[in-house]
Amino acid sequence: MNAFDRALVQATQGGLPLVPRPYEAIARELGVPEQDVLDGLRRMLADGRIRRIGAVPNHYALGYTANAMSVWDVEDEAAESLGQAVGALPFVSHCYLRPRRLPEWPYNLFAMVHAKDRAETVGKIHEIEALLGERARRHDVLYSTRILKKTGLRIA
Amino acid sequence: MDDLDRRIVNALQGGFPLCERPFAEAAGRLGLEEQDLIRRIKNLLESKTLTRFGPLYDAERLGGAFSLCAMSVPPEDFARVAAIVNEFPEVAHNYERAHRLNMWFVLATEDPSRIRGVISRIAAATGYPVLHLPREKEFFVELRLTA
Numbered sequence: 001m002n003a004f005d006r007a008l009v010q011a012t013q014g015g016l017p018l019v020p021r022p023y024e025a026i027a028r029e030l031g032v033p034e035q036d037v038l039d040g041l042r043r044m045l046a047d048g049r050i051r052r053i054g055a056v057p058n059h060y061a062l063g064y065t066a067n068a069m070s071v072w073d074v075e076d077e078a079a080e081s082l083g084q085a086v087g088a089l090p091f092v093s094h095c096y097l098r099p100r101r102l103p104e105w106p107y108n109l110f111a112m113v114h115a116k117d118r119a120e121t122v123g124k125i126h127e128i129e130a131l132l133g134e135r136a137r138r139h140d141v142l143y144s145t146r147i148l149k150k151t152g153l154r155i156a
Numbered sequence: 157m158d159d160l161d162r163r164i165v166n167a168l169q170g171g172f173p174l175c176e177r178p179f180a181e182a183a184g185r186l187g188l189e190e191q192d193l194i195r196r197i198k199n200l201l202e203s204k205t206l207t208r209f210g211p212l213y214d215a216e217r218l219g220g221a222f223s224l225c226a227m228s229v230p231p232e233d234f235a236r237v238a239a240i241v242n243e244f245p246e247v248a249h250n251y252e253r254a255h256r257l258n259m260w261f262v263l264a265t266e267d268p269s270r271i272r273g274v275i276s277r278i279a280a281a282t283g284y285p286v287l288h289l290p291r292e293k294e295f296f297v298e299l300r301l302t303a
Binding site: 014045047051053057062088146149 | 251288
């Protein structure tokens with residue numbers, strides 16, 4: 001990442017200034033023309049460094065309080081295609097393949113499920129179960145009971 | 157949060173314009189005035205309905221590394237261990253979960269080669285083994301929450 005992109009990330013990672021011309025305000029802070037800020041953000045949006053620009057909601061405030069990490073032990077040969085299918089479900093926010101750590105951890109597919117109550121979560125886990133069928137040997141669901149820390153990556 | 161706030165949250169989870177007057181343009185699409193939209197967003201941030209308004213960066217594509225870790229901590233020692241783990245600046249999130257492995261945290265570093273060292277230091281400082289579960293593959297589909 002070049003120095004300008006880095007400065008742009010630092011200036012915007014906490015949010016845009018809530019003024020009529022936010023990009024111009026950032027440009028002034030960085031001492032560059034407004035067009036450079038617009039071009040830089042456009043470039044990072046195009047190459048995926050920015051996922052999207054807009055409102056980042058707080059799950060809990062919107063009532064999505066029953067968030068669960070579902071974990072599945074699926075056949076290695078089918079793991080990629082199953083991960084793709086599970087990741088495409090509308091209520092799954094993140095889906096990952098991770099290594100098993102036997103004997104204490106036998107699961108290789110992780111799917112985060114977001115729902116407004118426990119019953120809805122259980123229903124959604126059943127949908128994943130039906131989708132995976134016999135290719136999932138076993139699974140478990142880990143509910144979060146407390147957020148101990150939440151800051152995210154900060155580019156220093 | 158009223159109906160208009162809901163419409164704003166639902167409509168603006170992406171696609172905020174890159175132009176000179178983005179709030180005016182976004183407000184126009186919602187049938188609002190620029191200043192009304194700005195004020196509404198300010199209120200949504202103040203009430204913590206939104207955690208942020210702006211670009212959502214993909215930390216890995218910026219060159220950072222994320223790594224999931226889990227620990228099994230006896231309940232009577234949980235508060236002490238949580239305090240030690242949270243003290244590490246590399247710990248981005250930490251959740252208590254109802255499971256034998258009851259502490260799950262994510263390490264975020266700008267330099268991926270530092271992950272292993274941080275894990276060893278956490279294990280040494282807490283006295284418990286740390287299970288390292290780095291992602292091998294991510295299937296990313298954007299989640300849009302409905303307000």
